[in-house]
Amino acid sequence: MAYYSRLQRLALTLLLTSQGIPVLHAGMEFLRTKEVPEAWLRTGGIDKCVTDPVTKRQFCHDSYKAGDVLNGLDWERADRESATVNYVRYLIKLRKNRPAFRLDNGDAIRRAISFVTDSEGLLAWQIDERLPGVGPAVVLIAANSRKETATLTLPGDRWRLLANSATAETWDKGGGPELSGHITIPEKSAMILELCP
Numbered sequence: 001m002a003y004y005s006r007l008q009r010l011a012l013t014l015l016l017t018s019q020g021i022p023v024l025h026a027g028m029e030f031l032r033t034k035e036v037p038e039a040w041l042r043t044g045g046i047d048k049c050v051t052d053p054v055t056k057r058q059f060c061h062d063s064y065k066a067g068d069v070l071n072g073l074d075w076e077r078a079d080r081e082s083a084t085v086n087y088v089r090y091l092i093k094l095r096k097n098r099p100a101f102r103l104d105n106g107d108a109i110r111r112a113i114s115f116v117t118d119s120e121g122l123l124a125w126q127i128d129e130r131l132p133g134v135g136p137a138v139v140l141i142a143a144n145s146r147k148e149t150a151t152l153t154l155p156g157d158r159w160r161l162l163a164n165s166a167t168a169e170t171w172d173k174g175g176g177p178e179l180s181g182h183i184t185i186p187e188k189s190a191m192i193l194e195l196c197p
Helices: 001-018 039-042 075-080 083-096 106-112
Strands: 049-051 059-060 113-119 122-128 138-144 152-162 176-186 189-195
Touching: 001 138, 001 189, 039 083, 049 152, 075 083, 083 152, 106 122, 106 138, 113 152, 122 152, 138 152, 138 176
Parallel strands: none
Antiparallel strands: 049 059, 113 122, 122 138, 138 189, 152 176, 152 189
């Protein structure tokens, strides 16, 4: 389960730091599954299911007619996944508090965003919030989809870590560890950093 929690935090970091209107469906923050119950499988299951090749468990991606057994929210799962729930809560707060994550036109996006790298499973971009009407800082998002750690050379002198999806750790403005030079991004994870003044 820890592996899937990590993947979900990586995906939600990308979603909630991207421009545009993010769409979150109920339960994303606690890894909602829609797993087909074992009893249903014994009686033939339901249509439109996919089978996990490793665990052989079945999941329904089109469950509109399956009822609450499949579509209900598992609040005990939300308790078990509280680290991811809190991480997503932080990302939503960060997005609300920083207009640079919600630029409203293409020209503003092109002026504010520059890509640091986009190769071999490593994606990093910075948003210059120092532009008029956007904010007072520069934010960097670095995402590693590789199966191994990746190293990124940071542009600029000193950065402060705001979020690390690998560990689900978050820090309010000014509270995270200071980094410079190169950073190591764990496999299947993302980091959000802010340029120190």
